[in-house]
Amino acid sequence: MRKNIVAGNWKMNKTLQEGLALATELNAALAGSELNCDVVIGTPYIHLASVSAAIDTTKIGVAAQNCANKASGAYTGEISVSMIKSTGAKYVILGHSERREYYAETSAILNEKVALTLAEGLTPIYCCGEALEVRNANQQNAYVKNQLEETVFNLSADDFQKIVIAYEPIWAIGTGVTASTEQAQDTLAYIRTIIAEKFGQEIAEGTSILYGGSCNAKNAAELFSQPDIDGGLIGGASLKVEDFKAIIDAF
Ligand code: 13P
Secondary structure (H helix, E strand, O other), X not given: OOOOEEEEEOOOOOOHHHHHHHHHHHHHHHOOOXXXXXXXXXXXXXXXXXXXXXXXXXXXXXXXXOOOOOOOOOOOOOOOHHHHHHOOOOEEEXXXXXXXXXXXXXXXXXXXXXXXXHHOOOEEEEEEOOOHHHHHXXXXXXHHHHHHHOOHHHOOHHHHOOOEEEEOOHXXXXXXXXXXXXXXXXXXXXXXXXXXXXXXXXXXXXXXXXXXXXXXOOOHHHXXXXXXXXXXXXXXXXXXXXXXXXXXXXX
């Protein structure tokens, strides 16, 4: 059975003190309750170690939002997957559209990052999704297929089963415009179909596929009720415990 996952992506928000306060508040809010999904928080790099030490990481997984495409060495300013692992983090968000767009991350770079993340035993949360022009031209399926074919579809079946996919249409990120439940379900169902074509039905059924883009406390329950939507990658609404917990409780 695939897992339901609610993952927060804090992006470049929260000082260390604010981030610690947010994480400990979330930890307290979830303590003692049975959860119907895995919970992940994607913090800035410099918060990873402190946040991991301050929360119950068996209940809340910690994610980095990126990693270097090299294992170690003279790459000033970069953070390797082994460093991320040493903080206690278990996940790495990779291929977010903001990184593809603002930091020129190509499929070749992402292939290196996915491989390094898997080699350290961490879980990539691999993002894909189209821009508004692509959606308006009704080319979203071909676009997402190509993004996956250039990257994670080159993994072995064994490795592919270790990743989580997040579909985030760029036009829905931070805009307040959520993909309609039908648009999200249709695209996620399509992604599951092409995973089945590539790796077989069993692996497709076992892959967690998340929706991201203006997912919030109000729309989460309807989105998560869809057969192919296994959870959410949450930006803005992960920055407030009340909102994020409501999304977790939508499962
Ligand atoms: P919002 O939830 O703020 O739209 O962001 C989605 C996102 O990009 C998560 O990675």
